[in-house]
Amino acid sequence: MARRKLAxxxxxxxxxxxxxxxxxxxxxxxxxxxxEILICPPATLIARMAERAGPIAVGGQDCHAADSGAxxxxxxxxxxxxxxxxxxxxxxxxxxxxxGEDDATVRAKxxxxxxxxxxxxxxxxETLEQREGGETLDVISGQLAGSLPDDATGAAIVVAYxxxxxxxxxxxxxxxxIGEVHAHIRAALTDRFGPEGEAMRLLYGGSVKSANAGDIxxxxxxxxxxxGGASLKAEDFxxxxxxxxxx
Ligand SMILES: O=C(CO)COP(=O)(O)O
Numbered sequence: 001m002a003r004r005k006l007a008x009x010x011x012x013x014x015x016x017x018x019x020x021x022x023x024x025x026x027x028x029x030x031x032x033x034x035x036e037i038l039i040c041p042p043a044t045l046i047a048r049m050a051e052r053a054g055p056i057a058v059g060g061q062d063c064h065a066a067d068s069g070a071x072x073x074x075x076x077x078x079x080x081x082x083x084x085x086x087x088x089x090x091x092x093x094x095x096x097x098x099x100g101e102d103d104a105t106v107r108a109k110x111x112x113x114x115x116x117x118x119x120x121x122x123x124x125x126e127t128l129e130q131r132e133g134g135e136t137l138d139v140i141s142g143q144l145a146g147s148l149p150d151d152a153t154g155a156a157i158v159v160a161y162x163x164x165x166x167x168x169x170x171x172x173x174x175x176x177x178i179g180e181v182h183a184h185i186r187a188a189l190t191d192r193f194g195p196e197g198e199a200m201r202l203l204y205g206g207s208v209k210s211a212n213a214g215d216i217x218x219x220x221x222x223x224x225x226x227x228g229g230a231s232l233k234a235e236d237f238x239x240x241x242x243x244x245x246x247x
Contacts (some may be wrong), residue, residue, distance in 0.1 A: 003201050003215075005035035006158060006224035007241045008121060009231025010089055010205075015041050025147060025234035026241075027054035032051040035224065035244045039210060039231065040089055042244075043075055048053035050084025052102050059087030059121070062095055065108035077116035089117040089226070091147050093164045103146025107204025111149045121158040121203070121226065122147050124185070136163075137184050144188050154199020159185055166206025168228060175219050178204055182221035217247035 011019075023039060030037055031054065040059040041049050050058040057115060064074040080088055091106035092111065113120040124143040125134040140161070148157060161181050166172055173181075182202050189197030204216055205226030218221055224244055230236045 003199060003223045005244050005247065006038060006201050006203060007033075007035050007237070007244050008038040008059070008087070008089075008158075008160075008224065008226045009040065009237055010028045010092070010226055010228050011039065011041045011232060012061070012094070012228060013042060014232055015045055017045070017048070019076070019232070020045065020052065020119060022232070022234040023049050023053050023056060027056050027235065029234065029238050030241050031055055033240060033241055033245055035121070038087055040087065042064065043080075043083075045106065046080065046085050047083040049119070057086045058084055059089065059118075061089050061092070063088050063090070063109055063116075063118075064235055065105070065112045069190060077118050080194075081116050083088060083120055085167060086159075087121060088113050089121045089123065089160075091143075092123045093125055093162060093167065095107075103143055106147040107149055109154070110147065110157070114149065114151065119156055119158060121160050123160045123162050123205070123226070125162040125164050125167075125206070131163065136181065140181060142183060144185065145192075145208045148192075152193060152196065152200070154193075154196045154201075158203060160203040160205050161168045161185060162205035162226060168207070170207050172207045172212055172216075175215060178222065179219045182219065186221045208240060210243060213240045213243035214247065217244055222244055 038057040060080040063077040088110045111122045174178045201223040203224045203226045208225045
């Protein structure tokens with residue numbers, strides 16, 4: 001099954017207008033990339049970034065489960081789409097921790113994203129305590145079961161494995177650990193969704209840099225990366241894109 005590789009950048013709460021130049025550099029340097037390239041800037045930059053992104057896709061970092069209504073400060077999936085986004089990250093561990101999002105919330109948001117025609121990147125991952133307690137695979141199974149809608153398709157859902165303890169820490173799981181979790185996720189997805197589960201792309205995220213990207217991309221069932229810190233500069237992210245294209 002040929003899955004198109006995806007290099008996704010999550011800018012988190014970083015970036016003002018001055019950083020829009022990064023997208024110009026990325027679009028110029030990687031116009032011929034074989035992999036799909038996505039940047040998810042803060043919501044304030046989505047529309048302007050989408051106008052100049054060329055072949056680079058632009059995404060949101062969250063959406064509300066409802067279409068519209070009395071939800072001060074929130075953004076719907078349809079609004080993201082209207083602003084020029086094609087993707088949205090959902091259930092990132094920072095949202096699960098900072099905003100109390102549970103699996104049911106993430107699933108409702110994913111449903112809204114699918115209805116709006118967005119690709120949803122649904123994040124799962126264990127904490128250090130859960131890893132040390134030997135609970136990793138059970139935790140991931142539970143998050144997948146609870147967070148993915150029943151009508152998830154290979155085209156509309158991407159799953160990102162982001163061990164919480166590897167995010168922004170410079171600590172990366174061993175290639176064996178990444179391979180074990182990705183194989184587990186793939187098996188859970190094909191069990192539940194059949195060929196659609198086989199078609200879903202699986203990203204690894206957590207301290208990915210151009211220096212370690214090549215090794216990570218060689219692991220079976222790693223179809224790309226969800227990158228935080230190293231996505232903020234086009235040059236750094238470009239090294240990851242190049243590694244993915246060579247994988
Ligand atoms: O959380 C992440 C991407 O969503 C990973 O962040 P870092 O690449 O900064 O570790």
